[in-house]
Amino acid sequence: MMEPVTLSEPQPPLQNNLSTSPKKFHVLVGVTGSVAALKLPLLVSGLLEVPGVEVQVVTTERAKHFYNPQEIPVTLYSDADEWQLWKDRSDPVLHIDLRRWADLMLVAPLDANTLAKIANGICDNLLLSSQSFPIRVEAVAVSLHLMQIHGGCQHIASVTRLDLSTTAQMKTCVIRAWDMTKPLLFCPAMNTAMWEHPITAEQIERLKGFGYTEIPCVVKKLVCGDEGRGAMAEVWTIVEKVKMIFSERELPTQR
Amino acid sequence: MMEPVTLSEPQPPLQNNLSTSPKKFHVLVGVTGSVAALKLPLLVSGLLEVPGVEVQVVTTERAKHFYNPQEIPVTLYSDADEWQLWKDRSDPVLHIDLRRWADLMLVAPLDANTLAKIANGICDNLLLSSQSFPIRVEAVAVSLHLMQIHGGCQHIASVTRLDLSTTAQMKTCVIRAWDMTKPLLFCPAMNTAMWEHPITAEQIERLKGFGYTEIPCVVKKLVCGDEGRGAMAEVWTIVEKVKMIFSERELPTQR
Amino acid sequence: MMEPVTLSEPQPPLQNNLSTSPKKFHVLVGVTGSVAALKLPLLVSGLLEVPGVEVQVVTTERAKHFYNPQEIPVTLYSDADEWQLWKDRSDPVLHIDLRRWADLMLVAPLDANTLAKIANGICDNLLLSSQSFPIRVEAVAVSLHLMQIHGGCQHIASVTRLDLSTTAQMKTCVIRAWDMTKPLLFCPAMNTAMWEHPITAEQIERLKGFGYTEIPCVVKKLVCGDEGRGAMAEVWTIVEKVKMIFSERELPTQR
Ligand SMILES: Cc1cc2nc3c(=O)[nH]c(=O)nc-3n(C[C@H](O)[C@H](O)[C@H](O)COP(=O)(O)O)c2cc1C
Ligand SMILES: Cc1cc2nc3c(=O)[nH]c(=O)nc-3n(C[C@H](O)[C@H](O)[C@H](O)COP(=O)(O)O)c2cc1C
Ligand SMILES: Cc1cc2nc3c(=O)[nH]c(=O)nc-3n(C[C@H](O)[C@H](O)[C@H](O)COP(=O)(O)O)c2cc1C
Numbered sequence: 001m002m003e004p005v006t007l008s009e010p011q012p013p014l015q016n017n018l019s020t021s022p023k024k025f026h027v028l029v030g031v032t033g034s035v036a037a038l039k040l041p042l043l044v045s046g047l048l049e050v051p052g053v054e055v056q057v058v059t060t061e062r063a064k065h066f067y068n069p070q071e072i073p074v075t076l077y078s079d080a081d082e083w084q085l086w087k088d089r090s091d092p093v094l095h096i097d098l099r100r101w102a103d104l105m106l107v108a109p110l111d112a113n114t115l116a117k118i119a120n121g122i123c124d125n126l127l128l129s130s131q132s133f134p135i136r137v138e139a140v141a142v143s144l145h146l147m148q149i150h151g152g153c154q155h156i157a158s159v160t161r162l163d164l165s166t167t168a169q170m171k172t173c174v175i176r177a178w179d180m181t182k183p184l185l186f187c188p189a190m191n192t193a194m195w196e197h198p199i200t201a202e203q204i205e206r207l208k209g210f211g212y213t214e215i216p217c218v219v220k221k222l223v224c225g226d227e228g229r230g231a232m233a234e235v236w237t238i239v240e241k242v243k244m245i246f247s248e249r250e251l252p253t254q255r
Numbered sequence: 256m257m258e259p260v261t262l263s264e265p266q267p268p269l270q271n272n273l274s275t276s277p278k279k280f281h282v283l284v285g286v287t288g289s290v291a292a293l294k295l296p297l298l299v300s301g302l303l304e305v306p307g308v309e310v311q312v313v314t315t316e317r318a319k320h321f322y323n324p325q326e327i328p329v330t331l332y333s334d335a336d337e338w339q340l341w342k343d344r345s346d347p348v349l350h351i352d353l354r355r356w357a358d359l360m361l362v363a364p365l366d367a368n369t370l371a372k373i374a375n376g377i378c379d380n381l382l383l384s385s386q387s388f389p390i391r392v393e394a395v396a397v398s399l400h401l402m403q404i405h406g407g408c409q410h411i412a413s414v415t416r417l418d419l420s421t422t423a424q425m426k427t428c429v430i431r432a433w434d435m436t437k438p439l440l441f442c443p444a445m446n447t448a449m450w451e452h453p454i455t456a457e458q459i460e461r462l463k464g465f466g467y468t469e470i471p472c473v474v475k476k477l478v479c480g481d482e483g484r485g486a487m488a489e490v491w492t493i494v495e496k497v498k499m500i501f502s503e504r505e506l507p508t509q510r
Numbered sequence: 511m512m513e514p515v516t517l518s519e520p521q522p523p524l525q526n527n528l529s530t531s532p533k534k535f536h537v538l539v540g541v542t543g544s545v546a547a548l549k550l551p552l553l554v555s556g557l558l559e560v561p562g563v564e565v566q567v568v569t570t571e572r573a574k575h576f577y578n579p580q581e582i583p584v585t586l587y588s589d590a591d592e593w594q595l596w597k598d599r600s601d602p603v604l605h606i607d608l609r610r611w612a613d614l615m616l617v618a619p620l621d622a623n624t625l626a627k628i629a630n631g632i633c634d635n636l637l638l639s640s641q642s643f644p645i646r647v648e649a650v651a652v653s654l655h656l657m658q659i660h661g662g663c664q665h666i667a668s669v670t671r672l673d674l675s676t677t678a679q680m681k682t683c684v685i686r687a688w689d690m691t692k693p694l695l696f697c698p699a700m701n702t703a704m705w706e707h708p709i710t711a712e713q714i715e716r717l718k719g720f721g722y723t724e725i726p727c728v729v730k731k732l733v734c735g736d737e738g739r740g741a742m743a744e745v746w747t748i749v750e751k752v753k754m755i756f757s758e759r760e761l762p763t764q765r
Pocket of ligand 2 (some may be wrong): 290315316317318366367368369446449456633
């Protein structure tokens with residue numbers, strides 16, 4: 001499970017300098033509602049085999065239909081789960097700023113819907129599916145807490161109640177508020193008809209224009225026997241690409 | 256009601272060749288949250304009068320406020336209804352791939368919101384309103400089933416539990432994953448102020464650029480006595496256009 | 511609280527002419543889910559100090575996390591609250607067409623998400639968060655009522671049951687269906703990383719291209735000590751701008 005950031009530890013990025021152990025590379029995996037999300041357990045294992053890599057996952061609600069969270073041996077952020085998770089804990093909520101924590105963001109698979117939302121700057125997606133959104137927040141404490149998460153501040157206050165929107169917020173803000181000096185990789189995955197729609201190429205170009213890196217999809221034999229482009233790149237291709245970027249950029253030293 | 260695709264019938268498109276009866280033309284009507292959705296019963300009747308035409312309807316949640324489902328004598332796909340429908344059945348779920356089934360898609364009325372979503376490639380709209388989205392899916396069987404629907408495969412497996420997202424999925428994927436060789440017609444409908452917003456013309460051009468066909472809206476006397484453009488084309492105009500396209504393209508022979 | 515539009519009063523705009531008191535300037539404030547929504551009470555007080563100004567507020571669900579509705583001394587429209595409000599009343603529902611009522615729309619703060627939705631013509635935002643959306647509407651009466659609100663007609667019928675979607679509808683249609691001859695001001699507010707994303711400038715230009723007026727954001731010291739652009743303009747700046755526009759345009763005389 002995730003390495004808890006304690007309250008007496010005001011500067012999570014310093015962790016690496018403070019530790020005598022080798023550098024940690026923090027990969028934040030974003031997973032969306034493509035059938036290729038079935039490969040999430042494989043992808044996470046693959047990444048964890050890279051020396052020094054730590055992984056956390058942010059998921060859309062749709063993506064959760066394709067894998068079993070029990071098979072993901074790292075922290076998984078989502079609306080409902082997170083809410084459940086924290087409700088049962090009497091400890092202070094230990095939370096971290098995912099966006100700051102991450103050295104690299106990897107959206108795999110990236111479905112057509114989230115592709116469109118990113119291309120258009122819409123940042124409500126995890127929020128859309130939250131069914132038990134709390135009616136009213138105990139404003140002051142939580143706002144402050146949320147603000148810190150949102151603003152990316154290091155001093156995480158202890159709060160005893162966590163607003164669902166905190167986590168709901170994260171993924172979208174992770175992408176919309178991404179620090180452009182850090183790599184963001186995306187792995188499109190959709191069926192061939194969706195892939196061939198003219199809007200797909202246009203939106204992928206747009207993401208590349210933002211400075212994000214495409215890990216192109218591949219031709220695959222479909223369930224029905226046809227062949228077509230649109231399948232997510234192989235897990236090993238993705239892991240290799242992450243390794244390459246880490247070595248190229250010598251991450252996370254540039255932080 | 257819908258013609259069930261039985262499990263022993265692996266190639267639904269062959270239906271037409273196998274049957275000795277005259278060709279069937281399959282019209283999939285998509286209906287969105289414009290007040291013009293009041294005319295859905297009329298539109299469906301109009302289409303059903305065309306010899307050989309079969310109709311199915313996919314609806315957004317908003318659209319359901321404008322008509323009475325009991326007045327729609329064909330299969331109606333939506334989040335909640337479908338879910339209810341299948342829950343009570345002990346038979347295996349017999350489901351079909353709407354996108355493959357359809358020879359022509361007719362979005363009538365197309366409201367400003369769904370126009371924007373199509374123009375931008377966003378494909379979550381039916382999903383947005385699903386209130387009772389199932390927490391976790393019995394993954395294997397259902398995923399497979401969903402995958403087949405989504406991927407457009409012919410071999411429909413029997414499953415005893417249907418995920419809400421299957422149906423939630425359909426409409427959006429029907430449009431986003433539309434086979435561009437088949438006609439897609441759309442009938443904008445909005446109030447005059449919405450119609451005159453510069454974004455409307457731009458997005459309608461975009462849809463035409465995708466290869467979709469506009470059935471233009473008309474000038475109408477509004478409830479308040481004013482006159483203005485933005486009303487959905489008359490039902491007979493729409494039905495005539497569908498007939499014309501079927502004869503022009505000699506559908507569905509080109510399948 | 512809001513001035514009720516009685517059923518015997520078919521032309522609300524005439525109110526001003528009929529009244530012997532000085533002109534009223536109607537400001538409709540739209541508030542979205544930025545942390546700057548904390549300033550809503552301040553903004554509303556500031557506006558109410560301008561002679562002749564009347565204010566109503568439409569809020570997204572997210573925005574409600576940042577202020578206390580009890581501190582807003584004017585009518586506040588939102589999905590849930592409105593629904594609650596009307597449920598308890600036995601009087602006929604007196605409702606008005608916000609879009610027609612308003613002389614000026616002020617979106618403050620405008621967050622990145624709603625910015626994107628407006629730029630792309632998506633008009634479902636208040637609807638997204640409605641949790642208790644009524645399953646089926648008592649169609650005739652309510653549709654008529656809704657149609658009138660939507661169509662902007664003056665003759666408001668009395669109905670005893672109000673559909674949630676009425677109010678859900680309003681904000682989005684207020685913007686998407688805005689009468690372009692009236693001013694619409696927007697005050698962006700987001701964290702610096704979001705602000706610096708290339709899509710932000712592009713979408714702000716787009717809104718200006720629609721004819722809307724930007725009240726630019728400012729540089730602020732962030733919670734974490736950093737400085738950065740993205741903070742909402744000061745409340746007094748916004749109020750001054752509204753005053754200026756009213757005097758420039760001599761509103762609402764041009765109605
Ligand atoms: C079985 C199934 C498989 C799907 N596979 C894909 C896919 O590979 N690519 C894609 O773009 N959408 C796919 N979809 C559609 C998305 O799940 C849908 O657009 C959803 O709204 C995406 O939500 P999200 O982007 O918030 O995760 C699939 C849907 C289902 C039901
Ligand atoms: C009574 C009423 C009538 C409406 N009529 C229209 C219309 O004619 N055109 C339109 O674009 N939107 C109209 N709307 C707004 C849409 O219903 C709203 O944008 C909704 O979010 C659309 O959702 P959908 O696209 O998922 O169906 C109307 C809303 C109401 C309450
Ligand atoms: C504590 C907190 C503060 C936020 N502040 C902002 C902000 O200042 N600007 C912004 O664009 N988004 C901000 N967000 C993100 C939006 O609330 C989020 O994108 C939401 O979906 C917006 O919904 P709405 O546009 O329907 O109000 C914040 C989120 C949280 C949890």
